[in-house]
Amino acid sequence: MTPTPPMLAARDLRKDYPMNGETVHALRGASLSVEPGEYVAIVGPSGSGKSTLLQLVGGIDTPSGGSVEILGTRLEALADRELTRLRLTRLGFVFQRFHLLPVLTARENVELPMAEAGMKGSQRRARARELLEYVGLGHREGHRATQLSGGEMQRVAIARALANWPAILLADEPTGELDAATGQEILDLFRRLNSDGTTLIVVTHDEHLAAQAGRIVHMLDGRIVSDSVAP
Numbered sequence: 001m002t003p004t005p006p007m008l009a010a011r012d013l014r015k016d017y018p019m020n021g022e023t024v025h026a027l028r029g030a031s032l033s034v035e036p037g038e039y040v041a042i043v044g045p046s047g048s049g050k051s052t053l054l055q056l057v058g059g060i061d062t063p064s065g066g067s068v069e070i071l072g073t074r075l076e077a078l079a080d081r082e083l084t085r086l087r088l089t090r091l092g093f094v095f096q097r098f099h100l101l102p103v104l105t106a107r108e109n110v111e112l113p114m115a116e117a118g119m120k121g122s123q124r125r126a127r128a129r130e131l132l133e134y135v136g137l138g139h140r141e142g143h144r145a146t147q148l149s150g151g152e153m154q155r156v157a158i159a160r161a162l163a164n165w166p167a168i169l170l171a172d173e174p175t176g177e178l179d180a181a182t183g184q185e186i187l188d189l190f191r192r193l194n195s196d197g198t199t200l201i202v203v204t205h206d207e208h209l210a211a212q213a214g215r216i217v218h219m220l221d222g223r224i225v226s227d228s229v230a231p
């Protein structure tokens with residue numbers, strides 16, 4: 001019997017950026033394994049490599065060394081089209097600045113990844129409505145992104161990230177642009193998502209967010225310096 005592969009296995013990840021004839025070592029060998037249902041916070045000072053790590057495990061960027069496996073699939077073995085498909089259907093991304101399309105409504109933004117994955121129009125609409133209800137924005141489906149508050153934009157972005165039933169939700173500073181009260185709504189939503197079974201990996205400076213994660217990974221100077229289950 002083959003054991004179930006971990007949700008995510010990143011091994012000895014390295015990332016070098018050439019800069020003006022020198023090399024920036026953004027990641028100097030980081031390994032991380034995440035099991036289904038975990039809630040992992042990645043913390044550390046600015047420049048320690050948190051976003052770089054998230055981008056590599058999410059297949060947004062390619063490592064200079066090391067490997068990433070998502071549910072047993074090695075990302076570096078995939079052709080571009082397969083990698084795009086895996087990102088679209090297995091991973092959900094949430095960014096600090098939301099990245100919604102301003103001309104589209106909340107519902108249309110949530111539908112976009114479903115359309116890309118080939119889901120039919122009627123199904124898409126129904127699922128987008130369901131997801132907007134889930135994040136507490138059923139009453140805002142017809143608002144354009146520009147007609148939403150920051151917290152509402154982030155909740156739409158989270159609904160969009162969930163569109164194709166991802167195995168893992170990756171978020172980079174999801175409360176970074178929000179005031180404390182609005183940030184708290186996002187924290188509550190993440191907690192609910194995790195208790196409903198979503199695996200979360202969240203980069204954050206927000207100590208409340210880190211405190212509610214089950215596991216905290218500390219980064220320093222391109223390395224993971226501690227990785228512990230929260231008390």
Ligand SMILES: Nc1ncnc2c1ncn2[C@@H]1O[C@H](COP(=O)(O)OP(=O)(O)OP(=O)(O)O)[C@@H](O)[C@H]1O
Binds near residue numbers: 018019026044050052
């Ligand atoms: N495209 C790039 N080209 C050159 N250097 C880069 C690039 N992206 C990141 N770096 C460098 O790599 C290091 C790690 O950057 P990264 O964005 O991962 O840090 P971070 O921990 O997310 O920081 P912050 O908390 O400020 O977001 C930094 O020194 C940064 O300047």
Ligand SMILES: [Mg+2]
Binds near residue numbers: 051052172
């Ligand atoms: Mg960052």
